[in-house]
C-alpha cells in the first residue's frame with residue numbers, strides 16, 4: 001500500500017499527498033508535486049505489491065511472479081498491468097516479466113537477499129539525469145522512500161535517477177535507450193555543447209577517480225593516504241561543480257575520506273567526514289535510513305570505526321582537534337589536508353618566477369609521491385597515440401640525510417618536508433659508490449628526480465634509486481634550502497609595476513634602479529650599503545655560495561610543469577633572461593672611479 005508522507009521523522013503519519021500521478025507529455029505517466037516540497041522531505045514511503053528475488057532459477061521466478069500477480073486485489077492487478085513495458089510479449093507470463101524488467105526497483109529482503117519490487121506509485125516516477133529526488137530502500141521500515149534532494153516547486157515533475165552511477169551523456173543515453181526504451185531530454189542532457197562537454201569531462205573524471213580510489217585498498221590507505229584523500233577531495237569538488245544546487249555531496253565519498261583519516265589515526269577529520277556523510281544520508285533517506293543509523297554512532301565516537309587502530313597512526317589527532325574560527329575555505333583546506341600554496345610572487349608580465357621548493361606539486365613529500373605499484377594519474381597521463389601512460393610533468397623529491405648505512409649498498413635515511421623518515425636505497429651499478437664521499441653527509445639534502453614509493457622486501461617503504469643521473473646532493477639542510485627558496489621568491493622577481501625588493505633594506509624600488517649580485521644573479525640591492533647588509537646580516541654570504549651551484553640554479557629555473565622526454569641532473573633550463581638593466585652612464589662612471597681607486601665593482605658581488 002502506498003502512502004504519501006509529509007515529514008521524514010514520522011514515516012507512518014499519513015497526510016495530504018505531496019504529489020499526483022498524471023500524464024506527462026512524451027513520458028507516459030509521471031509524478032508531479034502538488035505543493036512546494038522542501039529539500040530533505042520524505043515525499044513517499046511505499047511497500048512493494050510484488051517482490052521477485054534476484055537469485056533463483058528463471059522458472060522459480062516466473063512461478064512466484066505469476067502467483068503474486070494472481071493474489072493481487074483487482075485494483076492492484078490493474079495497476080500492475082498498466083505499468084510500462086518495453087519488452088514484446090505473447091503470453092501473460094512474458095508480459096509480467098517485461099513489466100518487472102522495465103519498471104521494478106531494488107528491494108533488500110529481510111533475510112539479506114536482493115529482490116526487484118513493484119510499487120504502485122514509485123514505479124511511475126520518471127527518470128532525469130539531474131534528478132530532484134533520491135530513492136532508498138529503508139531496511140528498518142521495509143519500505144522504499146523517496147526524498148527531495150532540493151526544493152521542488154508545485155507543479156514540478158518528481159524524478160529519480162534510473163542508472164547506478166553518474167556517467168557522461170552518451171553512456172547515459174545508451175543505457176536509458178537499451179534498458180528503458182527512451183531518450184532523455186532532461187536539463188543535463190540538453191546543455192549547450194560547450195557546457196555539455198564540461199559536464200561530461202567532470203563526470204568522466206568522477207568515474208575514473210572512483211575506480212582509482214578503490215584500487216589500492218587498505219594498503220594504499222595506510223601507505224599513501226594523502227594521495228588517496230586528494231583523489232576523494234577532487235571527486236567531491238567535481239561532483240559539487242556538476243550539481244551546484246545540491247550541496248548534499250556524495251555521502252559515500254565522505255565515508256571513504258573518513259576511512260582514510262580514521263585508519264591513520266586522524267579522529268578529528270574522521271569525525272567531520274562522517275558527520276558530512278550522515279547529513280547527506282539524512283537528506284537521501286531520512287533519520288531512519290541505514291546510512292544514518294549505521295554512521296551516526298561513528299560520528300559521535302570515531303574510535304568505534306572498524307578502521308581505527310589503537311596503535312598511533314601517522315596523522316594522529318584527537319576527536320576535538322578541530323580548528324576553530326577558520327573561514328569556510330580555510331576549513332576545507334584543513335579538512336582535506338590541502339597544500340597551502342606558498343604565496344606566489346606576483347611577477348611582472350613576461351617574468352618567469354623561479355620554482356618554489358615549497359610547491360608540493362613539484363617537490364612532493366614522500367606520502368605524496370606516486371607508488372611504483374599503481375598508476376597515479378596525478379603524475380601520469382594516457383597518451384592515446386602510444387596507448388602508454390607518460391609523466392605529465394616533472395617532480396623532484398627532497399629529503400635531508402639523517403642517517404647513513406653502507407653495508408652491501410648505500411642506504412640513507414632521509415627526512416622529508418613533513419618530517420617523515422624513509423629509506424633511500426642505492427640500486428645503481430656502483431651501489432652508491434658513484435657519489436663523492438664528501439657529499440654523503442648527515443644534514444645534506446638529496447634531490448631525486450621522478451622518485452616513486454617502493455615497497456622493500458622488509459615491508460618498509462622508501463625510494464629505490466637506480467639511475468645515477470637522477471640524483472643530486474646539496475650541501476645544505478632541507479630547512480636551509482626551503483628558506484633560501486622563500487628568499488628567492490621574494491627578492492629575485494620583478495613585481496607588477498616593474499619594481500624589485502632590495503634584499504638589504506627590504507624596500508621596493510623601480511627595478512632599473514637596483515643592482516644585482518653579480519655572483520648568483522638572484523638578489524638585488526639599492527646600493528653598496530644594502531649589499532653589505534645583505535651579505536653580512538642577512539646571510540647572503542652563505543646563500544650566494546649555494547646559489548652559484550648550477551644544479552641548484554637548475555632546480556629553480558627548470559620548467560617543471562612542461563613534460564620533456566629527458567630529465568636528469570644537471571637540469572637543462574633556459575638561460576636567465578637578463579633582467580638586469582644595462583648600466584647607466586652614471587653607474588659606469590662610478591665603476592670606473594672605483595676601479596681607478598683600486599676598489600671593487602660596486603655593482604658586482606662583494607667578493608669580486
Ligand SMILES: C[S@@+](CC[C@H](N)C(=O)[O-])C[C@H]1O[C@@H](n2cnc3c(N)ncnc32)[C@H](O)[C@@H]1O
Nearest residue numbers: 026027028029084103123124125126127180182
Ligand atoms: C518506471 S516507468 C516510469 C513511469 C512511466 N512513465 C509510466 O507511464 O508508467 C519507466 C518508463 O517511463 C518512461 N520514461 C521514464 N523517464 C522518462 C524520460 N525522462 N523521458 C521519457 N520517457 C521516460 C520510459 O518509457 C520508461 O521505460
